[in-house]
Amino acid sequence: MASVKLTIEEQRMFDGEAGEAARESMEILVALGRIYGAQRMVPVTSVQVSGVSYKTIGEAGLGYLKGLAQKGAKARVPAFLNPAGMDIAQWKEMRVPEDFARKQIEVLDAYASMGISKTCTCAPYFIGIRPKRGEHIAWAESSAVAFANSVLGARTNREGGPSALAAAICGVTPYYGLHIEKNRVASLVVDVKCGLRTIADFGALGSLVGKLAKNRNPAFHGIKKAGEPGLKVLGASMAATGSVPVFFVEGITPEYAIADKPEIIAITDKDLEAERKAIDSGLKPSLVTIGCPHASLEEIKEVAGLVAKRKPTCEFWVCTSRKLKEDADRLGYSGAISAAGGRVVADTCMVVCPLEEMGYVVTGTNSGKAAAYLPNLCKQKVAFGDLEDILYR
Amino acid sequence: MADEKTAIIGARPISRGKASGEALVSRAPIGFLGGVDPKTGTVMEKGHPLEGKNISGRVLVFPNGKGSTVGSYVMLQLAKNKKAPAAVINIGAEPIIAVGAIISRIPMVDNPEKDVFSMLRDGDLVEVDGSAGKIRILSQGTERKK
Numbered sequence: 277m278a279s280v281k282l283t284i285e286e287q288r289m290f291d292g293e294a295g296e297a298a299r300e301s302m303e304i305l306v307a308l309g310r311i312y313g314a315q316r317m318v319p320v321t322s323v324q325v326s327g328v329s330y331k332t333i334g335e336a337g338l339g340y341l342k343g344l345a346q347k348g349a350k351a352r353v354p355a356f357l358n359p360a361g362m363d364i365a366q367w368k369e370m371r372v373p374e375d376f377a378r379k380q381i382e383v384l385d386a387y388a389s390m391g392i393s394k395t396c397t398c399a400p401y402f403i404g405i406r407p408k409r410g411e412h413i414a415w416a417e418s419s420a421v422a423f424a425n426s427v428l429g430a431r432t433n434r435e436g437g438p439s440a441l442a443a444a445i446c447g448v449t450p451y452y453g454l455h456i457e458k459n460r461v462a463s464l465v466v467d468v469k470c471g472l473r474t475i476a477d478f479g480a481l482g483s484l485v486g487k488l489a490k491n492r493n494p495a496f497h498g499i500k501k502a503g504e505p506g507l508k509v510l511g512a513s514m515a516a517t518g519s520v521p522v523f524f525v526e527g528i529t530p531e532y533a534i535a536d537k538p539e540i541i542a543i544t545d546k547d548l549e550a551e552r553k554a555i556d557s558g559l560k561p562s563l564v565t566i567g568c569p570h571a572s573l574e575e576i577k578e579v580a581g582l583v584a585k586r587k588p589t590c591e592f593w594v595c596t597s598r599k600l601k602e603d604a605d606r607l608g609y610s611g612a613i614s615a616a617g618g619r620v621v622a623d624t625c626m627v628v629c630p631l632e633e634m635g636y637v638v639t640g641t642n643s644g645k646a647a648a649y650l651p652n653l654c655k656q657k658v659a660f661g662d663l664e665d666i667l668y669r
Numbered sequence: 670m671a672d673e674k675t676a677i678i679g680a681r682p683i684s685r686g687k688a689s690g691e692a693l694v695s696r697a698p699i700g701f702l703g704g705v706d707p708k709t710g711t712v713m714e715k716g717h718p719l720e721g722k723n724i725s726g727r728v729l730v731f732p733n734g735k736g737s738t739v740g741s742y743v744m745l746q747l748a749k750n751k752k753a754p755a756a757v758i759n760i761g762a763e764p765i766i767a768v769g770a771i772i773s774r775i776p777m778v779d780n781p782e783k784d785v786f787s788m789l790r791d792g793d794l795v796e797v798d799g800s801a802g803k804i805r806i807l808s809q810g811t812e813r814k815k
Contacts, residue, residue, distance in 0.1 A: 304768055311762050333742065334742070336742030337739060437738065438764075
C-alpha cells in the first residue's frame with residue numbers, strides 16, 4: 277500500500293519488528309513521504325531535534341517524549357538537541373521560575389534516555405558538527421537548516437520536532453525537496469548594492485530579503501566578503517521572516533544555481549537603513565542579547581574585548597553552546613564579560629527562554645531573527661542595532 | 670447525495686487503523702493548539718465554524734491543519750483524555766495533523782477521490798480505514814432528513 281518504496285530494513289521497522297517506537301516513527305516518515313511525494317527514504321548522517329524548550333512544547337510535548345522514551349526509543353544515528361528554555365547550570369541566578377526549570381529538566385532527561393546528545397545549540401557547526409557537501413541530514417532548527425544547506429552544502433529539509441525525532445530513531449528521512457539536486461535552485465536574485473560592515477547589516481538584509489522571498493530561494497550577487505557569523509545571521513533572519521531553507525552567495529557558498537528567468541531585485545544602502553529603522557523601536561534596552569544564532573568563539577572574544585574597554589550601560593547576555601562557554605571560561609572571555617556586568621549563557625537563547633517572566637521589557641539584538649521573534653514569543657520591544665549602539669544606548 | 674455507488678470513497682492512507690463515528694464537517698482548517706480544549710474536546714477558537722462543538726468520537730472532516738506544530742501533541746493529549754476524534758479525513762494533509770493522528774492512534778486518510786464536503790453532512794455515520802485508504806458512508810444522519 278505504501279507509495280513510498282521501503283528497503284527490507286525500513287519495512288521491518290514499519291511492521292513493528294524493531295519495536296513500537298521505531299514502528300510509530302517509520303509510520304510518521306512514510307506519511308510525510310506520501311504528503312510530499314517522496315518515492316523512497318534516504319539514510320541521514322546526523323539529526324538535529326527541535327522541540328526542546330518547555331516553553332514551546334508544553335505539557336503536551338513533554339507527555340509525548342516521556343511516552344516515546346518508555347517505549348524504548350533509541351537514536352540510530354548521531355542526534356543532538358536545539359536550545360532549551362534555560363541555562364542548565366545557571367537557571368537559578370537567571371531568575372528562571374522553579375516549576376519551569378523542573379519541567380525543562382524532565383524534557384532533557386527524556387531526550388537523553390533516547391541517546392540524544394544534550395548539546396542544546398542552534399549552531400552545531402561551531403562545535404565541530406559540520407556535514408560535508410552533498411551529505412544527507414535531517415536538521416530541524418530553521419537557522420541551522422539554512423546554514424547547513426547554504427554554507428556547508430549539506431542537504432536537509434526544514435524538519436519539525438516529531439519528524440526529526442523519527443529520523444533519529446529510524447536513521448532515514450523521506451527523499452524529497454532539498455535532498456534532490458534539481459530542487460536546490462534560486463528563483464530570486466538579490467543584487468546587493470549596499471555595504472555590509474557589521475553583523476546587524478547582515479541581520480537587516482536577511483530580515484528584508486526574507487519578507488520579499490515568499491516561497492522562493494534567494495541568491496545573492498555582489499557580496500564581496502562574508503564570514504561565517506555574517507552568513508549565519510543572514511540565513512537565520514531570512515528563515516525567520518520568510519521560511520527560507522537555502523540561499524546562495526556568489527563566489528562564497530559551495531552551490532550557486534539560478535532558475536530560468538529569476539526575478540532580480542536590488543538592495544541599496546537606503547533600503548538597508550530603512551529596514552534597520554523599521555525593526556528598531558529606538559528604545560534603550562534593559563537587556564542586550566548577543567548570539568542569535570549561538571555565538572562562535574570569535575564572536576565571544578570580540579564582545580569580551582569591546583566591553584573590557586567600556587562597560588555597557590545595561591545588562592547583557594552572550595548566548596552560546598555549553599562547549600563554547602567552557603572554552604570561553606578557560607580563555608578568560610567569560611571573566612571579562614562578567615566583570616563588565618554581562619553573562620555568557622549556554623544551552624538556551626533569548627527567543628526560547630521565558631524572558632517575559634524574568635522581568636524584561638525591551639531587549640536589544642543585532643540579529644534579524646531575534647528581532648522577528650522577540651515581540652511575539654517573549655512580548656518584548658526590540659532595540660535593533662550594532663553592538664556599539666545597543667550596548668551603550 | 671450518497672447512493673450505493675458513492676458509499677465507498679477511495680483516499681490516501683495516512684494513519685493506520687479503522688474506526689467509525691458520526692461525521693463533523695468543517696470547511697475551515699483546524700489549529701489544535703489553542704483551538705481545541707485538550708480536556709474536553711470542545712472547539713474553542715473564536716469565530717471558527719465549529720466553535721462550541723465537541724470533536725470527541727466524531728469523524729472529523731476538514732481541509733487541513735493550521736497554526737502551531739505543537740498541535741500534534743495536543744491531539745495526543747486528547748487521546749489520553751479519551752476526547753480525541755474517532756478518525757480524521759483531510760483534503761490535503763500536512764505534518765501537524767498527520768503526525769498528531771499517528772502518535773495518537775487516530776485512523777486518518779486524506780486526498781479523498783470525491784468531494785466529501787458535498788457528500789458528507791454532520792451526523793452521517795462514517796467509517797474510515799486508515800490502513801487501506803477507504804471512507805465508507807454507513808448511513809445518513811437524521812439532520813439531513815429534516
